[in-house]
Amino acid sequence: MPSPRAAALAVGLLAAAPLSFAADLVIATVNNGHMIEMQKHTKEFEKANPDINVKWVTLEEGVLRQRVTTDIATKGGQFDVMTIGLYEAPIWAKKGWLKEIATTPAYDVDDLLPSIRSGLSNGGKLYAAPFYAESSMTMYRTDLVKAKGLTMPPNPTWAQMADIVSKIHDPAKGVYGLCLRGKPGWGDNMALLTTMVNTHGGQWFDMSWKPQIDTKPWHDAINLYVDLMKKYGPPGASANSFNENLALFNEGKCGVWIDATIAASFVSDPKQSKVADKVAFVQAPTAVTPKGANWLWSWNLAIPVSSKKPEAAQKFIAWATSKDYVNLVAKEAGWHAVPTGTRKSTYANPEFQKVAKFAVEEQKAMGTANANDSTLPKSPYTGVQYAAIPEFQAIGIAVGQQMSAALSGKVTVDQALKTSQTAAEREMTKGGYYKK
Structure with a gap:
């Protein structure tokens, strides 16, 4: 049995303990x-x-x-x-x-x-x-574009972008024309790809919640993406997301990178980027509509x-x-x-x-993105690069895996979209949104 003094000391320590630990x-x-x-x-x-x-x-x-x-x-x-x-x-x-x-x-x-x-x-x-x-926007190397006698438009189309990246692509010198996300995930490759689909006139679901993946706008957008990345993208692009492409761009290995506006502060920072003094910014590319071309x-x-x-x-x-x-x-x-x-x-x-030389373009992109009106045909969901329903995570992940497989050549674009449509219909039926 402890002495009264020891007991008192123990009580004192216990009382003090909460004060000494954060x-x-x-x-x-x-x-x-x-x-x-x-x-x-x-x-x-x-x-x-x-x-x-x-x-x-x-x-x-x-x-x-x-x-x-x-x-x-x-x-x-x-x-x-x-x-x-x-x-x-x-x-x-x-x-x-x-x-x-x-x-x-x-x-x-x-x-x-x-x-x-x-x-x-x-x-x-x-x-x-x-x-x-x-939001998202286009970051590009002014020196590479200028060397080819080209001019980057302030609001480029995907057709203009394809022309530019084809001419500045120079893998022999370690420069790839275009860096885009390829890593599967609803917030990874599908963030970018949904904006491409939006601007090509597509959507995730129509007003009756029927998935719209196996449709012309999706085929147009994904075929363009796969074609450009196979011809002018870095090797192993299907494993690249934001951080991988940021590292490539900062090392001077990307001519054009279309991604989050937040990247602008990193690529223009001379402490992080070897090309900080050669970077400029314009809006994300558009196709048949400007709606949903840049995410939020x-x-x-x-x-x-x-x-x-x-x-x-x-x-x-x-x-x-x-x-x-x-x-x-x-x-x-x-x-x-x-x-x-x-x-x-x-x-x-x-x-x-x-x-912040990117501030004007970033603010413009943030102001343009509209989560309530991001598709040419009317949609029942909010969100630019996603649909704000719980089921979207599973659908976005499944579709992202198919798009990554198409990029790496494991399946064709047609196969990837058909499989994605089936998976999306299954989830939406299960969730009670859509009946075949």
């Missing part, structure tokens, strides 16, 4: 550049909040989606803060899986870009806070209802998506490195305008 706040995030940058500044948040210890779980995009979807659907409670997309936020909010984001006057919720704020709200309440948002997306921080540290989670989100955070990154890493696409104040800042 609460672990577990955050699941994607391995994109801006998220990596956020992790570098975590110490600033922890300094201001000594009772919170941030623990990061950083995952590739596809793996992140699987992990957080499983966790939130099963109320696993593995994560306190999740990085989720514009697709998941409204669906999960409606299901009651997310906590409402608490905002203060200092946070200035009205400073958020309307299209993004609207997409993250349900019933007028915000359920995820945008960390950065993006945001990565957002949200709190699952199963979070064990909701108050700490609210504090972190308020910090990471604030004007102050933008200013912190600008001070530490420069204005070219700040997360964009979320706040009006960022674009209005003269310091940002001075260094």
Whole structure:
């Protein structure tokens, strides 16, 4: 039996214990550049909040989606803060899986870009806070285009793009004419391919929810994609997504890259890119319609209802998506490195305008993308490069695998589209949307 002094000491230690240990706040995030940058500044948040210890779980995009979807659907409670997309936020909010984001006057919720704020709200309440948002646009090498006596139009068509990439393609010198996503996934290759389908006059589903994959617009778009990538793309393109193409472009191996506007800050940064002084930006290519030619997306921080540290989670989100955070990154890493696409104040800042030569085109793309009107024929769904229904994940993954197989030559485009149509019809029938 312990002595009274030892017992008193033990009680004292137990009482003091909670004060000496910070609460672990577990955050699941994607391995994109801006998220990596956020992790570098975590110490600033922890300094201001000594009772919170941030623990990061950083995952590739596809793996992140699987992990957080499983966790939130099963109320696993593995994560306190999740990085989720514009697709998941409204669906999960409606299901009651997310906590409402608490905002203060200092946070200035009205400073958020309307299209993004609207997409993250349900019933007028915000359920995820945008960390950065993006559309898509064309990034290209001015030196290569100029050397061939060509001019890149401000609003190129896919026909004009095909002509340009064919002439600047020079694999003998390690330069490929065109870099596009090939890695399968509804948020990987299908993000790009859906915009190509949209601008060719296609859609995912008609007004009776019948899948429209085995149709002329899809055939036109996918045949063009496969043809261009086989002729003018890098080898092994079916394994490339955002990060792989970013690395290729920064190494000077891509003549043209059509992808997320967020990439502009990386390819124009001389610390990261060997061709930073030779890059320019125009809008994403169009075909028969400009509708849906450039996508709309945001990565957002949200709190699952199963979070064990909701108050700490609210504090972190308020910090990471604030004007102050933008200013912190600008001070530490420069204005070219700040997360964009979320706040009006960022674009209005003269310091940002001075260094971000991509700002005008990015803002134009963000303003053009319309999740409620992204297809030439009327569609029953919202979303530019996705359809905001729970069944879309499974359909997008299945179709993405077929498109990747077509790119690598394992199946023909006709076979890939036919198989995709069948898979989509099966899912939509199962979900009760469509009856044959």
